[in-house]
Amino acid sequence: MQTCYNRCSDYFLLQDGAAPTLDDARELFSDVPPEKSAHNQAVLGWKGPGGLYAIAAILRDYPRDGTWYLGFMIVDAAQRGRGVGRSIYSTVESWAAARGATEIRLAVLEANEAAERFWRSLGFIEYRRVGPDTFKMRSHRRIELSRRLSGPVGPKLRFWPC
Known part of the structure; x- marks a missing residue:
């Protein structure tokens, strides 16, 4: 997992102003x-x-029943721009919907314009x-986004519980 975090260090540098650690x-x-x-x-x-x-x-049923909060999603920089993130989100959405989710919420840093465009392209x-909130050495406002679930958004990829 730490290796994946290291390959996604651009995100952590943007958010925290520091490279990711094992504690992260x-x-x-x-x-x-x-x-x-x-749990x-x-x-x-x-x-x-x-x-x-x-x-x-x-996170299941947060902030209320049926609403699931996607608190974190990173994709290795080498995999970006090829539809991998879209496929991963589709898998997460279908998996959550099969377990009772009717809405997905998430937050994106205002400074992360590419991520905001990505999530909006998926219908969020x-x-x-909200904010600003402090993340290690940086402070950010966050844009909270929501998407009502209506079905799959693309091809599925297999995942493994970490």
């Missing part, structure tokens, strides 16, 4: 709101011949802006 990777498994437990979150990984190339973490709409 470990924290993914326990970083949930106080009213939820780590309410699924951390999913996608791997190929070169190892793990994408990770997603989704803005419902509010």
